[in-house]
């Protein structure tokens with residue numbers, strides 16, 4: 001890895017292509033979805049044998065109550081304590097997002113309003129290919145709970161012994177998940193979207209995953225709703241000369257270790273700091289258990305970019321639109337007003353990215369692949385839908401009838417105009 005000056009060429013490389021531009025992967029995912037839709041659980045068993053190297057035919061896909069009870073015996077008391085504290089923090093943060101129905105009476109006797117209703121049945125995807133994510137269980141399920149969703153169906157890929165990590169099962173029970181199935185990847189998304197012999201389809205699918213999961217979510221959109229495209233993790237750190245190379249290297253690797261396709265980008269006006277951080281990354285990689293994944297990610301999608309000043313770095317961050325943006329500068333709050341296209345911003349040296357992944361309260365399911373330009377973090381609104389309420393009074397309709405009819409006729413829609421006018425004609429006829 002070498003320090004690079006910012007050029008049009010590397011800007012193009014750093015700005016991720018939108019999901020779905022890789023036709024081979026896209027077609028592979030289409031084929032998996034079709035198999036599950038056409039053949040149901042038989043296809044799921046076969047795909048799970050192929051991709052997760054385990055056969056579940058004998059015991060089925062659904063996690064039983066006994067398995068959850070056993071999982072409680074297997075996790076440590078310290079884990080449970082930390083999980084419950086994280087849960088409390090996440091709930092507190094998401095409660096602030098909750099909006100309620102409103103009805104507003106007007107002086108003319110009309111009532112306008114909006115009903116906010118929880119979705120009935122949602123599916124949450126919890127990644128489990130190269131690592132298992134109890135934290136993602138909380139991040140998906142708790143906003144749904146705050147929204148008032150009654151049926152929360154979780155899917156996650158089984159390990160080679162046919163089980164899910166006990167910590168994941170305990171997180172599911174603690175968070176209020178109502179059904180758990182051992183199925184991952186594109187076939188997990190298909191099961192949620194189309195249903196199977198034993199799994200009723202959901203209304204919406206949320207949650208992060210690898211490229212197969214993300215492309216599958218994109219393809220089932222329309223059959224069900226989805227939250228966003230939350231794929232391989234990303235971090236971009238903008239740092240001034242005050243940064244500490246060891247800390248920066250650790251933060252970069254925290255995301256690089258997720259996935260070979262993860263990206264970790266360091267941006268600074270200080271060449272010296274960039275060079276020292278590259279050395280620190282190399283050193284830290286040596287003792288990392290997931291070094292192979294982290295190194296692949298760092299060498300393929302990592303970068304150390306030299307900018308002329310912090311402003312150029314800030315503009316670059318908004319162009320790349322990373323999932324996580326660390327601002328490690330002297331006065332991070334003075335830059336906050338310029339932050340636009342990022343999933344989450346971490347301000348200052350004492351807000352390393354994993355604080356957000358596990359504990360602070362904001363959601364860690366965040367848009368990736370440049371989609372932070374238009375998507376928001378997973379939130380309570382995403383588990384609710386709205387119904388508009390219109391209760392016009394006679395006086396209000398009388399007042400507005402002419403204008404409504406005029407607008408209708410401007411569109412050539414005579415029946416619309418008459419549906420308003422007929423009410424008053426009848427009344428006049430009666431009198």
Ligand SMILES: NC(=O)c1ccc[n+]([C@@H]2O[C@H](COP(=O)([O-])OP(=O)(O)OC[C@H]3O[C@@H](n4cnc5c(N)ncnc54)[C@H](O)[C@@H]3O)[C@@H](O)[C@H]2O)c1
Nearest residue numbers: 127128129130157184185208209210232233258259365366
């Ligand atoms: N954006 C976010 O909020 C967020 C949060 C947590 C994790 N993540 C990301 O989630 C991802 C987790 O990835 P993971 O792989 O560990 O778990 P995963 O559960 O997303 O994917 C594993 C599944 O992928 C499928 N798969 C693997 N290879 C395949 C192939 N060749 N063909 C078809 N299907 C295949 C298998 O079915 C397997 O079960 C990482 O990219 C991580 O960065 C993102």
Ligand SMILES: N[C@H](CO)Cc1c[nH]c[nH+]1
Nearest residue numbers: 133135136233234357364
């Ligand atoms: N950083 C991930 C989102 O990109 C979330 C996560 C879960 N566990 C650890 N990290």
Ligand SMILES: [Zn+2]
Nearest residue numbers: 233254255357
């Ligand atoms: Zn992480």
